[in-house]
Each structure stands twice: as C-alpha cells, then as structure tokens.
Amino acid sequence: MFSKKTAEQIKFETRPNRVGAKAFYNNPKYRGWIYQSVLFVFLIGFFYSIVSNTLDNMSAQGIKSGFSFLNTSAGFDVLMSLIPFDTTDSYLQIFIIGILNTILVSVIGIIFSTILGFIFGIAYFSRNWLINKIAVIYVEIFRNIPVILQVIFWYTVFNALPIARESLNLGDAVFLNVTGLYFPKLVGESGSGVVYGAIVVAILAIFAIKRWAKKRQELTGEQFPILWTSLGIFFGLPLLALLITGLPFHLDYPALKGFNFKGGISVIPELISLAIALSVYTGAFIAEAVRAGIQSVPQGQTEAARSIGLKESKIMSLIIVPQSMRVITPMLNSEYQSLVKNTTIATAIGYPELFTVFAGSALNQVGQAVEIMFMTLAIYFVINMVISLVMNHFNKRTELSAR
Amino acid sequence: MSVKQFKPLPAQPAPIMTAGPIAWVRDNLFSSTFNIIATILIIGSLVAVLPGMIDWLFISANWSGTSQSDCVKDGACWVFISAWSQQIFYGSYPTDELWRVNLCLFLLAGVIALSFILPDRLRNKVAVPAFLLLPFIGLLFLDGSMIGLPQVTTNLWGGFSLNVLLAAASIIIAFPFGFLWALGRRSDMPFARSVSVTCIEFFRGTPILALFFMGSVMLPLFFPADVNVDKLLRVWIILVLFMSAYMAEVFRSGFQAIPSGQYEAADSIGLGYWQKTLLIIFPQVIKVSMPNILATFVMVFKNTVFLLVIAVPEMLQVIMSALSNSNWLGGHAIEGYLFVAFIFWACCFSMSLLATSIEKKLDTSHNK
Numbered sequence: 001m002f003s004k005k006t007a008e009q010i011k012f013e014t015r016p017n018r019v020g021a022k023a024f025y026n027n028p029k030y031r032g033w034i035y036q037s038v039l040f041v042f043l044i045g046f047f048y049s050i051v052s053n054t055l056d057n058m059s060a061q062g063i064k065s066g067f068s069f070l071n072t073s074a075g076f077d078v079l080m081s082l083i084p085f086d087t088t089d090s091y092l093q094i095f096i097i098g099i100l101n102t103i104l105v106s107v108i109g110i111i112f113s114t115i116l117g118f119i120f121g122i123a124y125f126s127r128n129w130l131i132n133k134i135a136v137i138y139v140e141i142f143r144n145i146p147v148i149l150q151v152i153f154w155y156t157v158f159n160a161l162p163i164a165r166e167s168l169n170l171g172d173a174v175f176l177n178v179t180g181l182y183f184p185k186l187v188g189e190s191g192s193g194v195v196y197g198a199i200v201v202a203i204l205a206i207f208a209i210k211r212w213a214k215k216r217q218e219l220t221g222e223q224f225p226i227l228w229t230s231l232g233i234f235f236g237l238p239l240l241a242l243l244i245t246g247l248p249f250h251l252d253y254p255a256l257k258g259f260n261f262k263g264g265i266s267v268i269p270e271l272i273s274l275a276i277a278l279s280v281y282t283g284a285f286i287a288e289a290v291r292a293g294i295q296s297v298p299q300g301q302t303e304a305a306r307s308i309g310l311k312e313s314k315i316m317s318l319i320i321v322p323q324s325m326r327v328i329t330p331m332l333n334s335e336y337q338s339l340v341k342n343t344t345i346a347t348a349i350g351y352p353e354l355f356t357v358f359a360g361s362a363l364n365q366v367g368q369a370v371e372i373m374f375m376t377l378a379i380y381f382v383i384n385m386v387i388s389l390v391m392n393h394f395n396k397r398t399e400l401s402a403r
Numbered sequence: 404m405s406v407k408q409f410k411p412l413p414a415q416p417a418p419i420m421t422a423g424p425i426a427w428v429r430d431n432l433f434s435s436t437f438n439i440i441a442t443i444l445i446i447g448s449l450v451a452v453l454p455g456m457i458d459w460l461f462i463s464a465n466w467s468g469t470s471q472s473d474c475v476k477d478g479a480c481w482v483f484i485s486a487w488s489q490q491i492f493y494g495s496y497p498t499d500e501l502w503r504v505n506l507c508l509f510l511l512a513g514v515i516a517l518s519f520i521l522p523d524r525l526r527n528k529v530a531v532p533a534f535l536l537l538p539f540i541g542l543l544f545l546d547g548s549m550i551g552l553p554q555v556t557t558n559l560w561g562g563f564s565l566n567v568l569l570a571a572a573s574i575i576i577a578f579p580f581g582f583l584w585a586l587g588r589r590s591d592m593p594f595a596r597s598v599s600v601t602c603i604e605f606f607r608g609t610p611i612l613a614l615f616f617m618g619s620v621m622l623p624l625f626f627p628a629d630v631n632v633d634k635l636l637r638v639w640i641i642l643v644l645f646m647s648a649y650m651a652e653v654f655r656s657g658f659q660a661i662p663s664g665q666y667e668a669a670d671s672i673g674l675g676y677w678q679k680t681l682l683i684i685f686p687q688v689i690k691v692s693m694p695n696i697l698a699t700f701v702m703v704f705k706n707t708v709f710l711l712v713i714a715v716p717e718m719l720q721v722i723m724s725a726l727s728n729s730n731w732l733g734g735h736a737i738e739g740y741l742f743v744a745f746i747f748w749a750c751c752f753s754m755s756l757l758a759t760s761i762e763k764k765l766d767t768s769h770n771k
Contacts, residue, residue, distance in 0.1 A: 032591065032592045035592060035595065036592050036593075036594040036595055039594065039595055039598065040594060043598065050625045053624065053625055053626060053627050053628075054624045054625055056627075056628060057623070057624045057628055058624065060628055126438075127430075127431065127434050127435075127438065128431065128432060128434070128438040128441055128442060129431035129432060130432065130441070130442055130445045130446070131438075131441055131445070134445065140752060140755075141748065144701075144705075144747065144748045144751035144752045144755065145705075145744045145747055145748050145751075146705040146706070146708040146709075146719075146747055147705075148708050148709055148711070148712075148719070149708060149719055149740060149743055149744055149747070150744075152719070152723075152740065153737075153740045153744070156736045156737065156740065157737075337608075341608075341609070341610035341611070342610070343610075344610040344612040344613060345612065345709070345712075347612065347712055348711070348712055355610070355612065355613065355616075359613065359616055363620065369617075369620045369621045369624065370621065370624070373613070373616070373617055373620075373621060376613065377609055377613060380608070380609065380610060380613070381608055381609075384608055
C-alpha cells in the first residue's frame with residue numbers, strides 16, 4: 001500500500017549506484033520543483049511579452065483600454081431584440097440583447113434537439129425496418145455535414161420562399177414568407193390573472209399528487225394513473241378558470257398591412273434557420289447518445305421485464321429508458337454545451353446573438369478586442385457552467401448508487 | 404369443496420411462415436397496428452418525394468457544358484460545379500504549380516497507408532517521425548520559396564485541399580501537445596497540473612468561431628509590431644491549440660483504460676518516467692484511443708468550414724464567392740451547397756465507418 005510518491009522514492013533509494021544517481025536533480029521531489037519552476041518562468045515570460053506587445057500595439061494604433069466604452073451610444077441597429085431598443089442605446093444594452101438572443105436560440109435548440117434525439121434514438125430500436133433505417137439515415141446524414149453549412153442551406157431555402165403578398169397561409173392565422181414566420185398572439189384582458197393563477201395551482205397540485213402517489217405505491221404497491229390525472233388537472237383547472245371568468249383572452253392575428261404583416265408574433269428567418277440547423281445537427285448526436293444509452297442496458301433487463309408480463313411500451317418507458325439515462329445524461333451535458341458554443345455560427349447569416357452583435361459589430365466599431373472578447377467568452381463560460389450544474393444535479397439523481 | 408382441475412389450453416397452430424420474403428415483410432413492416440400505419444405513411448411520403456428529387460438531381464440535370472447558358476433543362480445545374488471544380492478543390496493556387504498540392508495530398512495518403520501496412524515492430528518507429536515531419540515538408544512545398552520553387556503566397560491557397568491539409572497538419576502537431584497536456588493533467592506536480600487543466604478547459608469551453616476570431620483580431624496584437632504573422636499560420640496555431648485540448652481529453656481517457664498493472668510492471672523492472680511512458684504506456688494508449696482520435700479528426704475537419712467567417716478561402720467560401728460571380732448569377736446555391744455537403748458527408752462518413760471497424764477489431768470483450 002504505497003502511495004505513488006513513496007514508490008518513486010523507494011525506487012530512487014534502491015536504484016543501483018550510477019554516477020549522479022543520488023544527485024539532488026534526480027530526487028523526484030526536487031525534480032518536480034525544478035520542472036515546475038522552469039514552467040513558471042516560461043509562463044511569466046510568455047505572458048509578459050504578450051501583455052507588453054499588446055499594450056505597445058494598442059497605443060500605436062490609438063486604441064483605448066478599459067470598459068468605459070460600454071456607456072457610449074452604439075449607433076447601430078439590431079435586427080431583433082427581446083427588450084426595447086433604439087440606435088442611441090449603449091454598448092452595454094447591445095451586450096445584454098446579445099446575451100438574451102443567445103439564450104433564446106440555445107433554449108429553443110436544446111428543447112427541439114432533445115425531442116428529435118430521443119425520437120430517433122428510440123426509433124433505432126423499432127421493430128419496423130423502415131423506421132429503423134430512417135433513424136440510421138437521419139443520424140448518419142446530419143452529424144456528418146458541417147453545421148455552418150446546414151445553417152446557410154436552411155437560410156438559402158428560406159430566401160426562396162414567396163414574398164409577403166403571396167405568403168404560405170395556414171387558416172388565415174399562421175403565415176410563412178421570406179420575411180419570417182407569423183402567428184397569432186394571445187392577449188390577456190382583465191381577469192386573465194385568475195387563469196394564470198389557476199395554471200400555477202395546477203402545477204403545484206400535480207407535484208403534490210406525484211409525491212402522494214409515490215408514497216402510496218411504496219406502502220401498498222398500488223399504482224396511481226399519474227399521467228392522466230396530471231393532464232386532467234393541468235388542462236382542466238385553467239379551463240374551469242377560463243369559463244368562470246368568461247374567456248378574458250383574445251387572439252391578435254397578424255394581418256398584411258402595406259408590404260408586410262403587422263400584429264401577432266413574428267419570428268425572423270435568421271432565428272428559424274439557426275434553430276432548425278442547430279436542432280437537427282445536435283439532435284443527430286443526441287440520437288447517437290440515446291442509442292448508446294439504451295444499448296448499455298443489459299439484455300437481461302428486457303427479458304426480466306417480459307417475463308413478468310410487462311407490455312413492450314411499458315418496458316421501454318419504465319425499465320430501459322430510466323436505466324439508460326445514466327449513460328445518456330453526461331453525453332447530453334456535453335451536447336448541450338456544444339450546441340451553445342455552436343450558436344456562434346449565427347454570424348454566418350446575421351442572427352443578432354452575442355457573438356454577432358458584440359464580438360462582431362461592436363468590436364468593429366470600438367476596436368477594443370481584448371475587453372470585448374473577454375466579456376463574450378465569459379458569458380459562454382457562464383452559460384456552459386449553468387448547463388453543467390443543472391445536468392450534474394440531474395445526473396446525481398439517475399446515477400447508480402454503489403453498494 | 405371442488406378442486407380446480409388443470410386444463411391445458413389446446414395446442415397453438417404452427418405459424419404460417421417464418422422464413423422468406425413474405426414473412427420478413429410481415430415481421431418487419433406490418434407487425435402491429437402502429438407499424439402498419441407508420442409503414443404506409445413512410446412509403447407514401449417516399450413515393451411522393453423521391454421521384455421528383457431523383458429527377459431533379461439526375462435525370463433532368465444538366466451535366467455537360469462550360470457556362471451558365473448550357474443549363475437549359477429544368478433540373479440541377481451541375482455544370483456550375485464542373486466549371487468551378489479547380490477553384491473548389493485548389494482555390495486560387497496557380498494552375499502550373501498544382502502538382503505541389505497533389506504531392507502533399509499524396510504524401511499524406513502515403514504516410515497514413517504506411518502506418519496501417521507496416522509491421523508492428525516498425526510502425527511506431529517509422530510512422531510517428533514520418534507524421535511529425537509531414538506538415539513541415541508540406542509547408543516547404545506549398546510555399547516553395549525555401550526550396551527554390553516559385554513562391555505561392557498563402558492567400559492563394561484554398562479550396563477543399565486547404566480543408567484537408569489544414570486539418571491534417573493541425574492534428575499531427577496537436578498530437579504531441581495533447582499528449583503533454585494529458586500527462587500534465589495526470590501529473591503529481593500541482594502547478595503543472597493546474598496549468599494543463601486551465602489550458603484544456605479554456606480551449607474546450609470556447610466556441611471554435613470565437614477562437615478563430617481571436618486568431619484574426621487578437622493574435623496580431625500579441626506579436627511585436629514589426630512581426631507580421633501570416634493569417635493562415637495564425638489560424639493554424641489556433642487549430643493546433645484547440646485540437647490539443649480535445650486530444651488531451653482523448654488521451655486522458657486512454658490513460659484511464661490502461662490497467663495499473665502496466666505501470667507497476669514498468670516500475671518493477673526499473674524503468675524511468677519517460678521510458679515507462681513512451682515505451683509501455685504510449686503504444687497502448689494510442690491503440691485504445693484510435694477511434695476517438697478519428698472522431699476528433701472528423702470534428703476538426705468539419706470545423707475548418709468555420710474559417711469562411713474570417714474570409715479564409717476554404718471550400719464553402721469558394722462556392723459562396725462563385726455564387727456571386729456575375730457570369731453565374733442564376734441561383735445555383737442549392738447545387739453548390741449540396742455538393743459541399745456531399746463531399747463532407749462522404750469524407751466524414753467513411754472516417755466514422757473506419758473508426759467503428761477499428762473499435763470492433765479492438766473490442767475483445769465477451770459480453771455480446
């Protein structure tokens with residue numbers, strides 16, 4: 001039971017006598033210090049030269065340093081922003097708009113790529129030969145084509161759509177044309193607060209029922225139809241509230257005014273192309289992860305489940321998928337992180353996320369590359385850290401507890 | 404009190420057919436209600452979409468000609484691709500000097516083939532130095548000024564060969580760096596370990612596009628004012644650092660796969676640290692890491708397309724500038740992108756097939 005270091009030291013002490021074998025530079029303890037001091041000196045020199053060169057170059061080019069530029073007016077427009085914005089606003093606001101747009105497209109991408117990934121990952125195990133082949137083809141095509149090419153492709157397809165006057169029209173409510181996707185907005189009137197309240201109550205009730213049902217199953221072994229009850233409560237309670245308050249909502253339909261649509265919710269083509277490309281690309285990797293996870297569950301589990309007479313659909317949802325989550329969750333973590341990093345490809349089509357507006361447009365105008373890159377990278381690190389924390393928390397709950 | 408009598412069910416009739424095409428169709432396409440509906444829906448949509456696509460791609464496509472006026476039929480205009488094929492593959496590299504690019508690609512293919520053919524005894528001794536020399540030989544030939552050939556400046560390099568050579572040159576140089584970082588991460592020296600961890604986490608956590616951007620806007624600031632580092636060289640540095648971080652993680656998992664008995668055996672015969680690492684551990688790490696190394700290479704190869712954002716004329720950038728050429732303004736974007744997609748798909752797919760086959764060959768577990 002030697003630790004590594006003592007083993008090394010024993011070797012050093014018992015080594016046959018060579019010239020210099022007992023010299024201080026051959027002692028592992030001192031040698032470690034020597035290596036590390038050399039590395040330290042090298043790094044200090046390296047960073048010193050970088051910093052001094054950068055300062056020299058910046059003063060030669062007349063670039064200021066510091067973060068005071070954040071308060072000055074940006075003077076350019078942003079294609080899309082989730083908060084009110086006009087061209088006199090500051091770079092700090094540009095920064096925040098960029099972050100919000102990055103988060104928006106990341107969340108959309110994560111949701112849809114997970115759905116796609118699970119559908120195709122499970123479809124791989126379908127007994128239907130066609131479904132299995134479609135899952136294989138989906139994965140092999142979309143993960144092997146560079147994502148930036150995919151986003152440019154979808155953007156090109158979008159640009160081939162008809163103009164606003166000849167929009168693709170779905171029931172006079174949803175419109176799709178070259179300027180984007182338009183659909184109705186739900187507008188609340190007085191009394192709508194009661195309905196929102198009902199939704200909150202419904203969610204809380206579902207959690208309570210879930211806990212109660214779990215406890216009851218542990219005590220008596222009786223199962224409670226949680227899914228149907230939850231669905232009933234989730235839709236029933238708000239519906240009741242709607243009827244009591246007399247439908248305090250109306251839909252704001254998009255309508256063609258002049259050259260484009262007004263009203264409703266509009267989604268710009270850049271966002272749609274980016275979301276499609278990221279979801280489809282990451283979805284292919286998630287499908288692979290799901291497949292690997294399901295394959296990691298021993299065959300005996302399926303056989304045992306069959307032998308106690310579970311239905312095939314129940315075997316998947318109750319036995320296989322929960323166990324495969326141990327393998328899938330860590331992989332999902334890294335796929336989500338690479339999805340967030342890949343949102344930077346927005347810069348190829350001009351969707352105004354953080355990288356495009358801040359490290360692109362703002363950097364072009366201000367020229368303070370060091371500060372702006374530092375701020376931009378810090379945000380990506382923070383977002384990825386949050387994802388990592390959430391997924392690790394989730395992982396703790398699914399991982400196999402060692403006995 | 405009546406005792407329940409055991410009554411066996413009557414014997415089931417034998418299944419109608421369990422072999423042959425009809426049984427296969429029944430089992431694989433129409434085994435349940437859900438499957439029947441799914442099969443009909445899928446076949447229906449294939450019938451609706453496929454004939455039109457095949458017609459557009461192949462039958463009514465324009466295959467021969469040299470200019471846009473030759474695209475007379477309704478289908479895809481592949482003339483666009485063939486007319487631009489030299490630029491797509493070689494960028495603006497001078498036509499008379501193309502043999503140099505070909506030579507580099509040939510050398511690369513040769514060394515890769517060599518590392519598979521050579522007997523085990525020679526493999527690491529010959530293949531590793533050959534790989535490490537390759538990027539520098541490539542540089543000498545592609546640039547040419549140092550060996551007496553007419554110089555071709557890097558702004559003329561481009562096209563698909565640039566994607567391939569840049570990715571290959573990066574992974575080769577990233578190999579030793581990644582190995583050192585992985586060793587550093589496993590080392591007992593606290594400072595060396597934290598430096599390695601910081602490097603690895605920084606380059607893995609940063610979007611590759613942001614790294615390329617830093618290569619184009621920040622790296623020039625880091626060098627002394629009178630040193631003008633070539634743009635492609637800066638990109639290469641960035642790619643090497645980025646790759647090294649990923650390779651370090653690949654090697655780390657490789658290290659973890661080596662049983663501790665191997666280390667102890669090396670210690671017991673009195674090998675020093677570097678002897679132990681290079682002679683005993685390294686060959687085994689390479690062997691188990693091979694599929695992951697290929698996967699990392701595929702990733703970097705795909706990421707070379709990101710270079711178009713900082714105006715490096717790689718393949719997709721060539722296509723995009725060809726699309727805006729005044730002689731070809733006719734909307735051949737779909738053809739162009741499909742072609743790039745197909746080329747990348749073919750390369751990446753064949754590499755992932757190779758990775759799977761290596762993995763299968765190395766898999767000696769019995770739990771099948």
